[in-house]
Amino acid sequence: MILDDFISITPTGLYCAYGDFYLDPQQPVTEAVISHAHGDHAIGGSQNVYCTAATESFMKHRYRKFAAVDFHIKPYHETFKIKDVAITFYSAGHILGSAQVLMEYQGVKYLYTGDYKIEPDATCEPFEFIQADVLITESTFANPGTKHPSAIDEIKKLNETNANIMLGAYALGKSQRIIQLLNTHCPTKNIMVHHSIMPFVKIYEDYGLKIGGYKMYDRKVMKSNLENQVYIVPPMVFHSYHKAINVVRVFASGWKNLQQQNGISLYISDHADWDAILETIQKVQPKQLWTLHGDGKHLKEYFEGKLEVKILNSKMND
Structure with missing residues (x-):
């Protein structure tokens, strides 16, 4: 059964109570799972940071000794646990080391994309399509009128x-x-x-x-x-x-x-445009779609009667 409160919005950031960790928190926390090293997703000062090796390198450069108390470096495809939640990183295609975060709990798969793009980019790992019950997608450019050129x-x-x-x-x-x-x-x-x-x-x-x-x-x-x-x-x-x-x-x-x-x-963007988001949804095949970082209303209208869409917030990012 999909848990509506598996991920919640708090002043500190996205919180998973079932694993007692935050996804890309906006303030220092005890347990932080970081999708990538951009400043609006990775801040310094947390106790335990779970991320890819490249993300650790970028954070250590940007925040020096205040990057984290302890880093826990996880390669793509290796599953680890925080309490009872199993977590696996998959490449997000946004920047070097960027990761989607697949979270499994009580037989249900929740996939947090972080920022992502699916078009080819020689400077980072290619996006991986992973099936999940719930897709938690960024919606920065989730507008039918937005199509990024080559x-x-x-x-x-x-x-x-x-x-x-x-x-x-x-x-x-x-x-x-x-x-x-x-x-x-x-x-x-x-x-x-x-x-x-x-x-x-x-x-x-x-x-x-x-x-x-x-x-x-x-x-x-x-x-x-x-x-x-x-x-x-x-x-x-x-x-x-x-x-x-x-x-x-x-x-x-x-x-x-x-x-x-x-x-x-x-017009060179490192985010998914409308068509790329739709392609991702088609290939992930979620039972529910949760949107973040942007305006999810167009996705809600597009999938009305076909797929349950929940807008988690309307925060804009770069």
Whole structure:
């Protein structure tokens, strides 16, 4: 029997009372199961953190000695228990080390996707389709009007200009994907990376990811070469240099509002769009669908009379 209260929303985050643990808590807790290392899912300071090896590496870089008291590293497909709940990680395709969390209790399977995408990405493990009784899916872009274009087609748009480009991208995950795409599809571009992104790039390489060539940002290079330089910066830098001259401004995101006032739109998202969410639901074959991180009303309307849909919250994320 599916338990309606298996996962509950609390001020601290998603809580599983039957295992007495939190999924991606927003405050330090005793038992934290972490899907991936983005800051809105992985904070520092918890007692016991269960995650993949790559997630541990990213968290230790970001939070140093405050990352966790103890890490419990779990590879994909290895089942472990927290109290009476059996947990198994499966790749989520969001960033390196991202995991879906399959929880089994009293013969019922609950699958928490965390953030995910199902399209190919050479910089992280591919999404795995796992069948479950309850699918707890992110719904960041769960809107029938949202369809992400091909990331390859989007990155190729940068070949249309010879001007230097300031490219905003999240430091973890998006930047490494952009570097790999540029190397593969924009061979004339010289890639330079902001210093705050470099440690994450090195961690990717430590895990055997080949993202191609790049250099640390050099102001002299950028100033003396007015063509074919791409400078990848984190969002804070991108927005603080909103009046930067002699560059075309580009921001890699699935959000339309982040494309405004930029020289070239670059719709590259690391989240599932409407069609990808529907495909995931079809392959997981859940008896119930629970939605998180976004607006689940479109899914509720779409599946009315066919599948029970429960909207757990309406929190937006990046």
